[in-house]
Amino acid sequence: MALILSNECVGERVFLMKLQGLRAAPGQFYMLRPQERLSAPLLGRPISVFDADEEGLSFLYHMVGQGTALLAAKRAGEEVQAIGPFGNGFRFADRDLSVIGGGIGIAPLYYLLKEWKRRFPARKTEAFLGFSLESFMVSAFEDVSGRCQVNIGGFVTEDAPLAPGPLHVACGPLPMLRAAQKKAEGNGAELDLSLEARMACGAGACLGCSCATVAGNRRVCKDGPVFSAREVLL
Amino acid sequence: MNPLQTTLLGVNLKNPVIAASGTFGFGAEYLQFFDPSMLGGISSKGLTLNGSQGNEGVRIWETPSGMLNSIGLENPGVRRFIAEEYPKMRAISAAMLVNLGGHSIEDYLEGAELLNGVDLDILELNISCPNVKSGGMAFGMDEDLAAEVVSRVKSLSRHPLLVKLTPNAPNIVSLALACEDAGADGLSLVNTFLGMAIDIGQKKAVFRNVNAGLSGPAILPIALSMVHRVAKAVKIPVVGLGGIMTWRDALSFLMAGACAVQVGTASFADPLAMPQIIQGLRLYCQSEGLKNIAEIVGAV
Numbered sequence: 299m300a301l302i303l304s305n306e307c308v309g310e311r312v313f314l315m316k317l318q319g320l321r322a323a324p325g326q327f328y329m330l331r332p333q334e335r336l337s338a339p340l341l342g343r344p345i346s347v348f349d350a351d352e353e354g355l356s357f358l359y360h361m362v363g364q365g366t367a368l369l370a371a372k373r374a375g376e377e378v379q380a381i382g383p384f385g386n387g388f389r390f391a392d393r394d395l396s397v398i399g400g401g402i403g404i405a406p407l408y409y410l411l412k413e414w415k416r417r418f419p420a421r422k423t424e425a426f427l428g429f430s431l432e433s434f435m436v437s438a439f440e441d442v443s444g445r446c447q448v449n450i451g452g453f454v455t456e457d458a459p460l461a462p463g464p465l466h467v468a469c470g471p472l473p474m475l476r477a478a479q480k481k482a483e484g485n486g487a488e489l490d491l492s493l494e495a496r497m498a499c500g501a502g503a504c505l506g507c508s509c510a511t512v513a514g515n516r517r518v519c520k521d522g523p524v525f526s527a528r529e530v531l532l
Numbered sequence: 533m534n535p536l537q538t539t540l541l542g543v544n545l546k547n548p549v550i551a552a553s554g555t556f557g558f559g560a561e562y563l564q565f566f567d568p569s570m571l572g573g574i575s576s577k578g579l580t581l582n583g584s585q586g587n588e589g590v591r592i593w594e595t596p597s598g599m600l601n602s603i604g605l606e607n608p609g610v611r612r613f614i615a616e617e618y619p620k621m622r623a624i625s626a627a628m629l630v631n632l633g634g635h636s637i638e639d640y641l642e643g644a645e646l647l648n649g650v651d652l653d654i655l656e657l658n659i660s661c662p663n664v665k666s667g668g669m670a671f672g673m674d675e676d677l678a679a680e681v682v683s684r685v686k687s688l689s690r691h692p693l694l695v696k697l698t699p700n701a702p703n704i705v706s707l708a709l710a711c712e713d714a715g716a717d718g719l720s721l722v723n724t725f726l727g728m729a730i731d732i733g734q735k736k737a738v739f740r741n742v743n744a745g746l747s748g749p750a751i752l753p754i755a756l757s758m759v760h761r762v763a764k765a766v767k768i769p770v771v772g773l774g775g776i777m778t779w780r781d782a783l784s785f786l787m788a789g790a791c792a793v794q795v796g797t798a799s800f801a802d803p804l805a806m807p808q809i810i811q812g813l814r815l816y817c818q819s820e821g822l823k824n825i826a827e828i829v830g831a832v
């Protein structure tokens with residue numbers, strides 16, 4: 299069980315929860331459960347690591363159903379079960395970085411930008427954030443990216459140049475990922491995608507999260523969740 | 533003396549807790565959490581002769597106290613398993629069960645024959661997968677078909693044969709008796725229950741195959757009742773499973789007559805479920821003054 303240091307509403311049905319004493323790399327995720335094993339809901343909820351510091355990890359999550367509603371009802375000082383970290387996370391390279399986030403898909407990109415800035419301070423970073431109705435956490439992104447452009451109600455993949463040069467990373471709803479994949483392919487740009495799938499184990503054991511790739515099925519939880527846009531068949 | 537030490541079909545188990553097929557990969561997926569060598573045994577993901585990419589669409593759906601799955605036996609096939617996964621799995625010092633499914637009797641026979649070439653501990657014949665279109669569970673629904681596949685695999689395989697039964701069979705006790713008569717060395721039950729979910733927004737079944745398999749604590753009382761009835765009816769060893777989450781659940785199955793248990797869905801909710809169950813059983817033996825856990829098998 300992990301101690302909740304804070305759990306605040308930071309937007310319309312969006313919450314930021316900080317848990318004590320966990321570690322992870324950017325792009326990794328945890329399976330979060332509001333309570334201990336026997337009580338419902340049964341399965342953990344895969345939630346990406348939003349940020350990390352000496353105290354622990356933060357998670358940015360959208361309250362959409364039973365599990366996330368129970369997480370949102372938790373208070374600082376209570377505990378949740380946090381199993382992980384899972385997944386490979388993002389790759390790092392000494393080059394420019396451009397990220398595209400759609401809705402709650404912005405979650406794993408903050409820590410990526412922050413780490414990129416720390417490791418490669420001379421490199422340019424930019425963020426294109428798309429929201430359907432209301433933006434959230436934008437000022438945090440402005441602090442960690444050289445440039446931050448917000449789109450509300452439109453297509454964020456139209457804003458992002460997805461041009462050759464930088465590494466592009468996208469996370470968000472499937473139609474957005476498909477559009478980014480298509481545009482990057484047309485432009486010859488290098489794009490990584492962070493995917494979602496329904497998961498039971500998060501550990502690579504159940505094969506519930508398989509996604510099709512040019513090299514056959516891969517597990518989103520263990521072989522991903524980050525894949526090259528060239529390999530996944532969305 | 534280890535009070536949990538037990539034997540299953542002549543194979544030594546450190547304890548009666550086995551990872552259920554399809555919920556523990558080929559044994560290495562939970563290394564980040566614990567050493568799988570502490571388990572009594574590990575049953576591999578269900579293999580089919582030529583392998584499969586599994587089902588398309590949604591594969592996992594949470595339900596009240598349980599989950600539906602429609603994985604569809606995604607697996608590398610028997611040959612690739614032998615070449616790539618077997619050596620790693622064998623290096624784990626838990627008993628090694630290889631779960632074999634099939635679409636036809638010929639599939640089962642050829643798979644079993646190939647597996648004669650490796651040093652596994654127990655062949656678990658899966659005649660109970662609800663998620664493949666042809667074969668699979670069909671063999672476990674009909675006593676005559678089940679008897680035929682069991683007797684033919686038995687006569688060809690050099691490994692002890694554990695037959696995994698489906699709770700969807702019209703009469704699980706007569707199915708169990710048919711498998712015993714056909715030469716099964718032991719039985720494991722239950723596989724998942726047929727179930728479905730509907731996406732009411734889209735007015736469509738959630739799963740491409742419409743039906744999927746239900747597991748987890750929701751099925752425990754029904755599974756326990758089946759294990760109890762089957763264990764009373766047959767003379768061969770029975771391995772019990774279905775919804776086990778805690779050591780108390782595991783103990784219930786042992787008291788119902790199972791000589792070992794398997795744990796599946798619980799590992800998804802908590803990767804440490806099995807180590808905790810083993811520890812709980814050990815403490816139970818201590819506090820009850822049992823020399824061996826076998827003393828309570830079939831107590832009810």
Ligand SMILES: Cc1cc2nc3c(=O)[nH]c(=O)nc-3n(C[C@H](O)[C@H](O)[C@H](O)COP(=O)(O)OP(=O)(O)OC[C@H]3O[C@@H](n4cnc5c(N)ncnc54)[C@H](O)[C@@H]3O)c2cc1C
Nearest residue numbers: 343344345346358359360362363364365366405494495496
């Ligand atoms: C690798 C990964 C990282 C993620 N990171 C985040 C994040 O940082 N912030 C965030 O808000 N959300 C994230 N998600 C999505 C998040 O897991 C779901 O929104 C959440 O599981 C919904 O749970 P619920 O109980 O509230 O919803 P319910 O609809 O009640 O959930 C029912 C079941 O469906 C599953 N489920 C429902 N929606 C999704 C979905 N979109 N993806 C996967 N499983 C789903 C649940 O896990 C649960 O098993 C991520 C998903 C994945 C796969």
Ligand SMILES: Cc1cc2nc3c(=O)[nH]c(=O)nc-3n(C[C@H](O)[C@H](O)[C@H](O)COP(=O)(O)O)c2cc1C
Nearest residue numbers: 552553554578601658722723747748774775796797
């Ligand atoms: C995701 C998943 C995959 C499974 N795959 C297999 C399989 O390949 N072969 C098999 O015999 N049983 C398979 N099963 C069934 C389990 O081994 C077990 O019989 C069932 O889940 C009931 O136990 P539980 O409630 O402890 O999970 C699978 C179950 C789940 C949840």
Ligand code: FES
Nearest residue numbers: 500502504505519
């Ligand atoms: S969630 Fe189980 S294999 Fe990915």
